[in-house]
Structure formats: C-alpha cells, structure tokens
Amino acid sequence: MKISVVGSGPAGIYSSLELAKRGHKVILIEKEDRLGGTCVLYGCIPSKAMLNPIHLLAEMEKIGKKDIKISMEELRKLGQESSFRISKGIEYMLEDSGVEVIHGTASLRSGMLNVNNESIQTDYIVLATGTYRERIKGIIYSEDLPYLNKDFNSVILVGGDVGGIEFGWMLRKLGKEVILIDKQSTLLPYLDKDVSNAITTYFEKIGIKLYLNRTVKEMKENEVILDNGERLTADIVYMTFGRKPSISGFEEVKHDPFIIVDEYLRTSVSNIFAAGDVIGTHTAHEAMYAGKIAAMNILGYKKKFNKNGIPKVIYIHPTIAYVGKMEGNCIKYNLASLPRAVTEKETDGFLKICVKDDKIVGAQAFMKDAEEVISLISLLIRLNIKVGDIKDFVAPHPSYIEVITELLDKV
Structure with missing residues (x-):
C-alpha cells in the first residue's frame, strides 16, 4: 500500500514511522526546507531549550544565589542549536525507516493529490x-523569539495564553520590563480558580505589569493602543495567539475551521485521515498520538482516538500542569508540609485532585515537578484505575510524587 503524509510536524512524523515500520511505502511531503514542523523549528523545542536555563536560575535563587546571569543571545543560541539538531535527527530517522521525503506544496484537486x-x-x-499565522508587520510572534536578532529591554505581550505565560516569565526573569495584556480578568481562566488566581498573583509578585480585562484596539511596532484609548509603549510588541488551521489546498475536506474527523480520525473523504493541530489538538504529544492512531486505522485496526486524560504543561517555575475535568470531590494539598518541597525551598506550590465515582477525573498543579506528577495522574485516569487501588502505590521518599499519595489519603 502507498500512503502520502502531508506535513512533517509531530503528527506527520509519527504517522509516517508507524506506517513505514509495518512495511508500507510512505511519502512525506513538507513545504519547509527543514523537517519538524512548528514544534521543532519554532515552538516547543527551541522554547524549552531557552526556558531550561531560566528554570535553573530560579532554583538557584531559592538557595540565595542571585548573581548568576545569562544573556538573551545565549538563550537564542541554545534554542537554535536544539532545533537544528532535532530536525536533522528526524531527517536521519525517516531515511533509516525508508520514508521518502518530498519538499513542496501539496494540494487536493478533485480527489487527486498534487505536489509541485x-x-x-x-x-x-x-x-x-x-x-499558520496571519502576520502583522512590525509585530514579534512566539515563533520569532529564538531567531530574533534584536536587543530589547522592554516588551509588551498581547495575550495571556501559554506562549504569553512562558515567555513573559522567562523575559521577566532575564530582567526585562514585561507588560502583559489579556481580555480575561485572570490569567489562564479556563483552569481551576486556585491555579488561575495563583499564577495571576505570582506574575504580579515578580513584577510583570498586568493589564487584564482589556482588549487591544491597535498594535504597532513599539506601541499598543487599548480599547479605552490608553497607549502603552515598549521596545517590542509580541503577540502570543492567533494561529489558524492550515487547510489551504485541502478545502475539499470538510472543516469548521479545523478539519473535521470522526473518532478514528477519518475525514469527510474516505481515504483521507487527519491528525495534529489541523484537527485542533494543540499540543505536540497529542499530535504524536493522533499520528499513530491515524496510521493504525489506515491499516484497519479500528482504534479510537482517546482524548481522555491527556496532560498539558506550561513550562515556567513553578510549573503549571493539568489533566482531565475538575468536577466531583476536589481536594487541595499545599506543598508546605511535603518533605521534598521543604528540603528544596519549593513550598509555595500545590496540587488539586478531583475524584468522582472512586476514580480520579482531573488534577491541576502549580508546583515544581508538576509535569511528572500530572503525567502519573494522567496514566491513572487513562487506565481507569480506582482510588482504592491507587492507595497501594508506594511513592519514593522524599519526592514530589508523594504529594499524590498524601492527598489521596485525605479522600
């Protein structure tokens, strides 16, 4: 069987590899010169490389070491190096798997796939x-920061979403003057109010100037005009939201605005499946999973795309991580009495878990190692394990994972 995969982001890569390892001819089509998609080239990979040193600085501050400095130029170098290395690794991995890569623009016309x-x-x-993003001249976007060869001391961030939170925190820790504008009354209002209020308070505490409940009337290279006429100025203006599904050339496939798929990731065209951000998943790990599911269903496995219990992470310090739905009996555990948190002076954090019908249905954390804690809870949710059985789990001591067992003892 011959399968064509359009796009070399996480979904496209993992779909291609899954199909190729099962002995099928795979052609991967990518319009960019390098492989990896937005995640590897502009998003999660370079941004995490840039954020990592700031995490280390934040931890050193906890023990009184506040004189360690790192420059924006050094961070950009780390981001670019990680992006190029992983992109090249993807190229080798696809080649070793026998996937044929074609660089060009693909489109669907009357059921026929066309490339170049x-x-x-x-x-x-x-x-x-x-x-993709519709760009405004003079405005900096999240994908630009690892490649921005421009020094600045002040920045206006328009949008308090994940990009605004991560880069706002990073830039403030670098000593930049940061203004963050968002139309909501708190940051990340879709999260539990304890987490939303905590991150809002934390950003104010570290000196980020928040303009909440405000909308932007006009943006320029160095200025933002708010709906009430107030003018804010900075060295650069940085927009953190506004990406749209890339369906150009594939308008024949039903979409609104994301491509519509069934539970097996099949589109309105019987021999076309879709996966990743173009169907609205919005995270690289969901895209990887979806790519595998699409590939398996092409091969007849009838495997459903299970959205339940997929974790989300925002990589600041303390880290924000969340999974599932916050409903049922919800209880909160503050890290002030957790031994590992005490030893590392990380006692400001907390975990909140929700239990319904003797199962964990959701959890949110604002704490060090939240990614690992929520990932473990994600597994418990996806495996449908009962709270009574979880209580037989023995966590290492002292560890941040212990917060789960400590909290469940209170259920």
Whole structure:
C-alpha cells in the first residue's frame, strides 16, 4: 500500500514511522526546507531549550544565589542549536525507516493529490498540515523569539495564553520590563480558580505589569493602543495567539475551521485521515498520538482516538500542569508540609485532585515537578484505575510524587 503524509510536524512524523515500520511505502511531503514542523523549528523545542536555563536560575535563587546571569543571545543560541539538531535527527530517522521525503506544496484537486504541480498516485493520505499565522508587520510572534536578532529591554505581550505565560516569565526573569495584556480578568481562566488566581498573583509578585480585562484596539511596532484609548509603549510588541488551521489546498475536506474527523480520525473523504493541530489538538504529544492512531486505522485496526486524560504543561517555575475535568470531590494539598518541597525551598506550590465515582477525573498543579506528577495522574485516569487501588502505590521518599499519595489519603 502507498500512503502520502502531508506535513512533517509531530503528527506527520509519527504517522509516517508507524506506517513505514509495518512495511508500507510512505511519502512525506513538507513545504519547509527543514523537517519538524512548528514544534521543532519554532515552538516547543527551541522554547524549552531557552526556558531550561531560566528554570535553573530560579532554583538557584531559592538557595540565595542571585548573581548568576545569562544573556538573551545565549538563550537564542541554545534554542537554535536544539532545533537544528532535532530536525536533522528526524531527517536521519525517516531515511533509516525508508520514508521518502518530498519538499513542496501539496494540494487536493478533485480527489487527486498534487505536489509541485505534479500528481501523486496514493492509496491513502494523512493530513498533518498544522497551523499558520496571519502576520502583522512590525509585530514579534512566539515563533520569532529564538531567531530574533534584536536587543530589547522592554516588551509588551498581547495575550495571556501559554506562549504569553512562558515567555513573559522567562523575559521577566532575564530582567526585562514585561507588560502583559489579556481580555480575561485572570490569567489562564479556563483552569481551576486556585491555579488561575495563583499564577495571576505570582506574575504580579515578580513584577510583570498586568493589564487584564482589556482588549487591544491597535498594535504597532513599539506601541499598543487599548480599547479605552490608553497607549502603552515598549521596545517590542509580541503577540502570543492567533494561529489558524492550515487547510489551504485541502478545502475539499470538510472543516469548521479545523478539519473535521470522526473518532478514528477519518475525514469527510474516505481515504483521507487527519491528525495534529489541523484537527485542533494543540499540543505536540497529542499530535504524536493522533499520528499513530491515524496510521493504525489506515491499516484497519479500528482504534479510537482517546482524548481522555491527556496532560498539558506550561513550562515556567513553578510549573503549571493539568489533566482531565475538575468536577466531583476536589481536594487541595499545599506543598508546605511535603518533605521534598521543604528540603528544596519549593513550598509555595500545590496540587488539586478531583475524584468522582472512586476514580480520579482531573488534577491541576502549580508546583515544581508538576509535569511528572500530572503525567502519573494522567496514566491513572487513562487506565481507569480506582482510588482504592491507587492507595497501594508506594511513592519514593522524599519526592514530589508523594504529594499524590498524601492527598489521596485525605479522600
């Protein structure tokens, strides 16, 4: 069987590898010069490389070491190096798996796949085209920061979403003057109010100037005009939201605005499946999982795309992580009495877990190692394990994972 995969982001890569390892001919089509998609080239990979040293600085501050400095130039170098290395690794991995890579723009016309104005005969197509951004001249975007060869001391961030939170925190820790504007009354209002209020208070505490409940009337290179006419100025203006699904060339596939798929990730066209941000998943790990599911269903496995219990992480310090739904009996555990947190002076954090019908249905954390704690809870949710059985779990001591067993003892 011959399958064409459009897009080399996480969904496209993992779909291609899953199909290739099962002995099928795979053609991967990518319009960019390098492989990896937004995540590897501009997003999660370079940003995490840039954020990591700031995490280390934040931990050193806890023990009184506040004289360690790192420059924006050093962070950009780390971001670019990680992006290039992982992109090159993807290239080698696909080559070793026998995946043929074609660089060009793909489109679907009357059911035929075209690349660079040439038709490709294919049995199935996986659309993993991701998202794109409509750009405003003079405005800096999240994907620009690792490559921004410009020094600045002040920045206005428009949007308090994940990008605004991560880069706002990082830039403030670098000593930049940071203004953050958001139309909501608190940061991350879709989270539990304890987490939302905590991160809002924390950002104010570290000196980020918040303009909440405000909308932007106009943006310029160094100025933002608010809905009430107030003018804010900075060295650069940075927008953190506004990505749209990349469906150009594939308008024949039903979409609104994301490509519509069923529980097996099949689109309105019977031999076309879709995965990743183009269907609205919004995280790289969901895209990887979706890419595998799409590939398996092309091969007839009838495996459903299970959205339940997929964790989300915002990589600041303390880290924000969350999973599931906050409903049922919800209880909170403050880290002030957790031995590991006391030893590392990380007692400001907390974990909140919700239990319903003797099962964990959701959890949110604002704490050190929240990523690992919530990931373990994610596994418990996805495996449908009862709270009574979880109580037989023995966590290492002292550890941050102990917060789960300590909290469940209170259920």
